[in-house]
Amino acid sequence: MVNVNGKPRHILSYLQDFLFTPHTSRSPITKLSGGERARLLLAKLFLQPANVLVLDEPTNDLDIETVELLEERLLEYSGTLLLVSHDRSFLDNVVTSTIALESEGIIEEYVGGCEEWLKKEELKKTPKKGKGQATSSPLPTLDATPKRSLNNKEREALKTLPSKIENLEIDLEKLSSLMASADYYQDPQSDVSGDAKRVEALEVEILKSYEQLEGLEAN
Known part of the structure; x- marks a missing residue:
């Protein structure tokens, strides 16, 4: 774990x-x-x-x-991220602000990634023709869709899955310990191929059970 x-x-x-x-x-x-x-x-x-x-x-x-x-991992990270990268696409996909070293040693911070910074640099070079008219954009609406409630079958699965996973992990540990013993491969009665398939099947079943549990807990 x-x-x-x-x-x-x-x-x-x-x-x-x-x-x-x-x-x-x-x-x-x-x-x-x-x-x-x-x-x-x-x-x-x-x-x-x-x-x-x-x-x-x-x-x-x-x-x-x-x-x-x-x-994907960095977008899910809840802490503060400081990074240096030459990969513009990576920066645009990950960062929320860019710190740029301007001329004469001036350091400026811009909202957005590298692409946003480059656009602002171009705007600085464009001659101003007059006062621009401020425009406002509507604020994005939050998805207020409530989480659906679990049905009886799902509630029962949520209750029983932890013990099921525990039993599967115990079986996997026992079988793995057996196959790791020094005498296992020397014993003619050992079903090496069958036990290996059972180990893989247990691992797959454990993964599926954890995914099912995480999905139910998310609701």
Whole structure:
């Protein structure tokens, strides 16, 4: 189990958020590809409790899939983020304000990403032809749709899923311990292939149960 935003989660469920399958999650780090290792580092980073993140060129050497994953995680991050990046698209997708070093050593802060800053720079260069007319835009309306209530079947599932998950994890731990014992592979009665399939089936069932539980708790 790991603690994510103050809530316990199964490690396999958490790693799935970073595009790891149950099979890949159990692989040695030496067997992982470069992109998978980068995603594993991100998974470890976002487990650390922190109110401030400082990132220097975080997209360097990351593939497109991992960059998109990093963007999603940073958008969900509730703390303060300070980052330096040459990736304009990444900045536009993530940041809410830009600090720019202007001419003569002047530092200015602008609302929005790199694209917004460039637009303001162009406006500075455009000769003014007169006073502009202020316009107002309507404020965005908040989605006031209430959360739907759970039906009887869903309430029953919400009640029983924790114990079901606990039992599945106990079964998985017992089977994993059995397969890790020194005598297991020397015992002719050991069903190596069958037990490996049962381990994978248990991991998949645990993941599905956690996803179902999280979905019900969100309502």
